[in-house]
Amino acid sequence: MxxxxxxxxxxxxxxxxxxxxxxxxxxxxxxxxxxxxxxxxxxxxxxxxxxxxxxxxxxxxxxxxxxxxxxxxxxxxxxxxxxxxxxxxxxKALKNVLEVARDLGATKFVKYLEDSGLGNELAQEGTYTLFAPTDQAFESHSGQIVGMKIESFLTPGGDNPVLRYHISDKKYPSKEFSGNNEIQSQYDGRKLRISKYSTGMETVNCVLISRKDQEATNGVVHMIDHPLDPTLFMPADVAQVVIEDGRFSRMADAMNRCNFLPRLRESGKTYTLLAPSDEAFLKIPPSRLNKLFSDPASCTALLENHVIPHVMCMPVITEEYRAKSIGQERLGFDCDEKGHSVESKRLGGDFILGENGVVYMLDDVLIPDRARTLLELVDSRQLFTFAQLIRVAGLEELFSNPADYTLFAPTEAALYTLEEELLDEAKRNPELARKIVLYHGAQGRLKTNEIRNNQNLQSLDEENPIRMLVYRKQYGVEDAIIEKGDIEGYNGVLHIINKVIFPATQSAGDLLRKSNNFTMFLEAMETVLQSDPDAIDLRQGRSSSVSSHYTFFVPTDEAFRNLGHTQLRRLNSDSSYLSKVIRNHVSSQMISSESFKPNLIYDTPTRQNALGVTCDRQRVMRVNDANVLQKDLVSANGIIHVIDRIILPDNGLSNGNGESNGHGDDGGNVHGNGR
Incomplete structure (x- = not known):
């Protein structure tokens, strides 16, 4: 200074x-x-x-x-x-609590105390705690109302319960405040609830203590920014507060129908209840509301989304803040010059204090994910293009019905990697949009903790299965990866994936035969099959009993020619060696390139050895010392990665026949790449 x-x-x-x-x-x-x-x-x-x-x-x-x-x-x-x-x-010299409050700007409140006769009492010796509203605190509309209540008791010889509600006979410096405790006021034994927050801010009855611990000869003064109103306290729990308040009859009905009342009456716990008004519930179509209340899980989730498991006082919210509800959601609180909001819904300034918490009135219902339909979940995640395809396909009703579905929704970025002509056609053509959308869904709820490796789901098109894969710390859907999973809704579960998936109707062999670049690999495979009928058959599709979850590392014809005459002669003359070479290029685990994270070496078991697969930050893959020229060619048998070199059996990471549990199981190891 x-x-x-x-x-x-x-x-x-x-x-x-x-x-x-x-x-x-x-x-x-x-x-x-x-x-x-x-x-x-x-x-x-x-x-x-x-x-x-x-x-x-x-x-x-x-x-x-x-x-x-x-x-x-x-x-x-x-x-x-x-x-x-x-x-x-x-x-400074110490003064009594009355003089301290006056010096700090509570002149109007002190005048009320003096006019009521309480001034003489507070000038005497004692150990008082005085919560003193500033003059500014009486300027707001609600502050003026409390002022009028105080003035109504200013009669000769009369007591003033509102003023006594600001006084405690025991000295309480802020160091004695805990997270949520109560102190007794002078008004008829009624208690004041003190809340202390990690930010250092403190409230009394959810009124901000703006200036604390002002010492006096006969106690301590805490300045507050709004007068305390004893009529805002109800001697009942927050559940009973809602039941008895006529503004919340629909909320009370929901709590009764869903047997939710005991959740708000647990001993020793406090709550913040965000109670939608009856007008808020009227904004929801009656048919939709009946569906929500008829489904126990959705009804419970809806109510849980309006309860926070501790007392939250709005004056301490000075910036964006997320609070965990007693359900699965985190609620976003914020403020501006107009007041406070939750999930962008305006909070009323009024609140009611109950014995175990506080009740705020909301003008909107906060619908959690668990109470939303799958279509609403898609909309809420800003998956605009996929939502558009659902509507073009005429499937809005399907994904809004009570039946349970699993939906794999591609991100916006994924959809815009499609050829422009295909995407534009899907946006116009209901039949094409329907084919795309139905292949991204299945009957029933399948959460990630229920996914089995190499599992087939029957898609909603009732023709083509969807292959599910378990990778290390992630899950695959065909050649896509689940980026965000387990978003549960009213009628199913949503998984957001990073690619658009399509039914693979062609076998790996048919897919490779479209090019003249893989004839030597195909001929070698046919030779192996003649001597070993149990080996992988490229001609079989997912309808056969043969596994449809293979990964093929397919060398080009040029890769075979680069082996040299000696190695080629050995392949042609030694059927056992040829079988080992081919088996070294086939894994029984279907592995998408998306499952490999950059700068790590993945032990990838084949039917012969284990190969080392790497991927750099530019998504360029290598298998041992071979470069991957094309990746993620999806067939009915599995997935194909085209490589530029033959991987000989003695070049694997380990020896021996057979293979371990695969890329996603404990048998598949991951090493740092050192790059």
Whole structure:
């Protein structure tokens, strides 16, 4: 604090946290040091007409409800400036709680106390705790209403319950506040609920304590930014509060129908209940609402989404914050100059305190994923193009019906990797859109923890199965990977995948025969099959009893020719050796290139040895010392990766016949690539 310039004011963007110099810019540290001893920051938000007294010298950078803040320095509690000295070296004389409150800007409240006769009491010796509203606290509409209630009791010789509700006979400095505790007021034994948050902010009955621990000769004063209203407290649990309040009859009905009331009456627990008004429920079509309430899981999820397992007071929300509900969802809270919101839905300023928590009124119902239809889940994840295909195909009703489905929805990016002509045609052609969408769905709910490796699901087109694969730490669907799985809805589960999948109707052999570049591999395979009928058959599809989950590392004809005459003669003359070579290019595990993460070496068992597969950050694959020229050619037998070299049996990572559990099981190892 400068010797003659008084209090320095400067602009800052700050984050409310404990008094630690984290995220504090160097220039603020420099200014803070220049203020001298016992100078504390006061943070003001002019646009919101708010002040935060910090008792801190340093303050991290932030905005409050999206607004810039002004930071200035005042003397810390109990100190004052001394003329000619830096900082705040003087110590104030102690006064009684009434005088302290008046000095700190609670003149109107003190006048009420004096007019009621309580002023004389609070001027005497004692150990009082006084929660004193500032003059500004009475300016809001709700503050004026409390002021009118106070004035209604200002009769000669009469007691004033509203004023006594601001007083406790025991001294409670903030160090005695815990996360959620109660103290007894002077009003008929009624209690005040103190809530303390990790940000350092504290509330009494969900009213912000803006300036705490102001010492007095006969107690302590905590300044608050709104007068306390005892009529906002109901001597009942939050469930009963909703039942007895006529604004929440539909919410009460839902809690009864879904047997949810016991969840809100568990001993020793506190709750924040976000209760939609009856008008909020009217925004939902009656048929939809009946479906939700008729399905126990959806009904429970809906109600859970409106309950937070602790007391949340809105004044402590100064920036975006996510709170876990008692269900599966995290609810996003935020604020602006108009007030507070949850999931972008405006919260009313009014609240009701119950014995085990607080109830806020909502103007909208917060519908969780578990209570949404699959189509709504697709829409909510901004999978716009896939949602468009569902509607073009006329399948909205299918994915809104009560039956259970599993839906694999490609991302926007995945759909736009399709040929432009194909995607444009699908957006216009209901039949094509229907084929695409139905192949991305199956009957029943299949969550990732239920997926079996090499599992076949019958798709909704009732013709083509979908192959499910288990990889290390991820799951495959045909040649796609599940990017985000297990999004459960009212009528099924949604998995978001990174590719569009198509039915593979051609065998691997037929697919390779379309090119003249694989004749030598195909001839070698036929030769092996003649001597070993149990070997892989490229002509078989998924309708056969032969596995349809192979991976083929197929060398080009040029790769065979590059072996040289000696090796080619051996392949032609030694059927046993030829069988080993071919088996070394076939794995019984269907492995998409998407399953390989960059800069790792994957042990990939074949029917002969184990190969080392790598993939760099540009998604370029190598198998041992062979380069992958083409990848993810999907056939009815499995998946094909074209390579430029023959992988001889003695070039594998391990020897022996047969193979271990595969890429996704414990038998498949992963090593660091060192790059």
């Amino acid at each position: 400068h010797r003659s310039s008084g209090l320095v004011i400067f602009l800052a963007l700050v984050c409310f946290a404990n008094c630690k110099p984290n995220r504090v810019p160097w220039w603020q540290i420099k200014v803070a040091k220049s203020q001298g001893p016992n100078a504390c920051i006061v943070e003001e938000v002019p646009d919101l007409n708010k002040k935060y007294y910090t008792e801190c010298k340093y303050w991290p950078v932030r905005k409050v409800c999206g607004r810039e803040t002004i930071v200035r320095y005042e003397c810390c509690e109990g100190f004052k400036q001394v003329p000619g000295e830096e900082g705040c070296g003087g110590v």
